[in-house]
Amino acid sequence: MAVARSYESPHTGDGAALADLLTAVGSGDRAAFAALFDRTAAIVYGTVLRVLRDPAQSEEVAQEAYLEVWRTAARFDPRRGSAVAWVSTIAHHRAVDRVRAERATIERERRVLPAAVAYDQVVESAHANLEHERVRRCLSALTDLQREAVVLAYYGGYTYREVAMLLDVPTGTLKTRMRDGLIRLRDCLGVGE
Amino acid sequence: MNSEDVHALTAAYALDALDQVERQRYERHLTGCAACRTELRGFREVSGRLATFAATEASPALRADVLTAVASAGRPSATPVLMGHLRRWHVAAAGALAAAAVVAATVFGVVAATSRDRLTATQHEEREIAAVLSAPDCKILHAPLRTGGTATVVMSPHMRALVVTAEGVRPAPTGQRYQLWFMRATGDTRAGTLPASGAGPVMVFADGAPTGQRLGISLEREPRPSHPSAPMLAVIPL
Numbered sequence: 469m470a471v472a473r474s475y476e477s478p479h480t481g482d483g484a485a486l487a488d489l490l491t492a493v494g495s496g497d498r499a500a501f502a503a504l505f506d507r508t509a510a511i512v513y514g515t516v517l518r519v520l521r522d523p524a525q526s527e528e529v530a531q532e533a534y535l536e537v538w539r540t541a542a543r544f545d546p547r548r549g550s551a552v553a554w555v556s557t558i559a560h561h562r563a564v565d566r567v568r569a570e571r572a573t574i575e576r577e578r579r580v581l582p583a584a585v586a587y588d589q590v591v592e593s594a595h596a597n598l599e600h601e602r603v604r605r606c607l608s609a610l611t612d613l614q615r616e617a618v619v620l621a622y623y624g625g626y627t628y629r630e631v632a633m634l635l636d637v638p639t640g641t642l643k644t645r646m647r648d649g650l651i652r653l654r655d656c657l658g659v660g661e
Numbered sequence: 662m663n664s665e666d667v668h669a670l671t672a673a674y675a676l677d678a679l680d681q682v683e684r685q686r687y688e689r690h691l692t693g694c695a696a697c698r699t700e701l702r703g704f705r706e707v708s709g710r711l712a713t714f715a716a717t718e719a720s721p722a723l724r725a726d727v728l729t730a731v732a733s734a735g736r737p738s739a740t741p742v743l744m745g746h747l748r749r750w751h752v753a754a755a756g757a758l759a760a761a762a763v764v765a766a767t768v769f770g771v772v773a774a775t776s777r778d779r780l781t782a783t784q785h786e787e788r789e790i791a792a793v794l795s796a797p798d799c800k801i802l803h804a805p806l807r808t809g810g811t812a813t814v815v816m817s818p819h820m821r822a823l824v825v826t827a828e829g830v831r832p833a834p835t836g837q838r839y840q841l842w843f844m845r846a847t848g849d850t851r852a853g854t855l856p857a858s859g860a861g862p863v864m865v866f867a868d869g870a871p872t873g874q875r876l877g878i879s880l881e882r883e884p885r886p887s888h889p890s891a892p893m894l895a896v897i898p899l
Contacts (some may be wrong), residue, residue: 495797496736502728509724514717527723534727535734542737542797553705556712564677603714621678622711628673629680647672650704659706 482507486551487544494542501538504551511552512559519563519625529566533559560622567625606656614649617642671697675704736819737797793817793824793864806830806878806894814897818872823865823899825855825876832858833880840885841865842877844896849877849889871899 486507492500512533517526536558544554607615613635620631632642667690673679674687691697793799796817803813810830816823825841833839839855841863853865855878865876875898879891 494737498731501731505724505727509727510716510718511712513719513723514715515712517717518715523720527719527726530719530723531727531730535730538731538734539737549702549705550709552713553709556709557705560708560712561677599710600714603710618676618711621673621676622708623715626678627680627683628670628676628678631678643669643673646676646678647669650672650675650707653707653710654703657707657710659703659710 483550483552484546487546490537490541490544490551490554491546493538494544501541504537504555505534508552508555511556515556515560516563518623519560519567525566526563529562530559533562536562564625568627602657606653609656610649610652611645613637613645614652617646618649618653621646668694668697671700672704675701675708793820793822796820802897802899804895804897807892808880808894812878812895812897814876814899816871816899821871823871823876824862825853825865826862827855827878830855836883837880838883838885839894840879840881840889842879842889842893843871844875844877851885851887852876854885874899 486504489500489504489507493504509530513526513530516529516533517523520526520529533555537555540558544551607619610618616635617628617631620626620634621628624631626634628642628646629639631646632639635642637645667687670679670683670687674684679687691701794815796819798817798819800816800818801813802816803811805811806827808831810827812825812827812830814823814825827839830839833855838857841852841854842849843852853863855863875896877889877893877897878895879889879893881889881891
């Protein structure tokens with residue numbers, strides 16, 4: 469399979485096919501698993517890499533994530549969400565757990581607040597295609613606080629309390645902005661209910 | 662934290678932005694809040710798009726490593742999760758029975774249970790039957806009985822369990838029962854009985870992998886012998 473294929477959006481038209489693949493994986497279909505891997509690996513690896521920053525560690529965590537996908541695929545219910553949401557949720561959660569464990573160590577030793585992830589860094593390296601343009605456009609339609617809240621949490625792996633501290637806003641305000649941000653992204657991207 | 666605060670955490674949860682304590686608290690809340698589950702579904706799709714936005718090609722080594730790791734991993738299994746879900750969502754006995762009956766109706770082509778044919782299995786049995794019927798490795802086998810009717814076996818080798826049911830079988834005469842047998846090269850062992858009416862699913866657990874054995878059905882007099890004394894009405898290779 470050509471490398472470029474892994475950048476094609478799994479959300480348009482392909483979504484149903486990907487859900488079928490994941491369902492087949494749940495029955496122990498290893499060929500389906502390989503196909504699912506090929507179509508989601510860049511998403512999984514890229515997400516983990518954003519959070520962990522280290523390529524070697526990111527490959528490790530990506531592998532763990534795919535093992536979890538293999539073990540739990542039978543639970544996937546296409547009526548309750550897309551295959552990409554399923555797979556990326558597993559990967560992102562693992563990446564966040566790992567980075568927080570690391571930060572706990574670093575902070576204990578150096579007592580330094582980790583650098584925040586700048587939105588620009590994410591945007592610049594995003595692969596240019598229609599789907600990315602859409603996400604970029606929807607992100608830029610958010611207020612600064614909404615966007616920073618979402619980006620720092622998702623790509624930075626910070627808890628909402630840490631984000632509130634980084635952005636120097638009350639936690640209550642931050643929680644609301646985070647929710648507002650996701651609601652607007654949801655509506656702009658046309659996903660979910 | 663009051664309940665209003667907990668609802669407001671759905672977005673943070675979808676972004677994995679809760680610490681361990683708040684995450685557990687939110688997950689407990691989720692089991693009882695349909696509105697949050699709905700909102701979470703939509704937010705998770707947004708997270709999925711954010712993940713796609715970050716897509717980056719990995720080295721070819723990752724593919725090789727992942728496929729190798731999965732090749733030596735066991736098969737995925739829905740069974741423990743089914744049990745877990747049933748416990749966690751507090752499915753009423755009637756609910757589990759209805760679920761099993763619906764699956765049975767689909768799989769066996771049996772007409773939906775009426776009060777006359779209502780199963781008398783315990784709640785535990787109902788869940789176990791449902792688990793086999795929905796096991797990812799389940800195999801379905803049919804065989805006609807020599808005296809009329811059809812036996813259907815749904816087998817999960819991984820669970821080492823079978824669910825046996827019969828349709829169109831005349832009820833066993835008084836003092837007799839339809840006896841199931843595991844037939845192996847080393848001999849035949851009893852594997853349970855069908856209900857007196859001849860119908861209704863029966864759960865059978867195999868001692869070891871059932872694949873390669875055969876399931877026999879014979880009509881035996883009470884007290885039922887430990888070896889078949891009547892001719893087999895059906896023999897089903899598992």
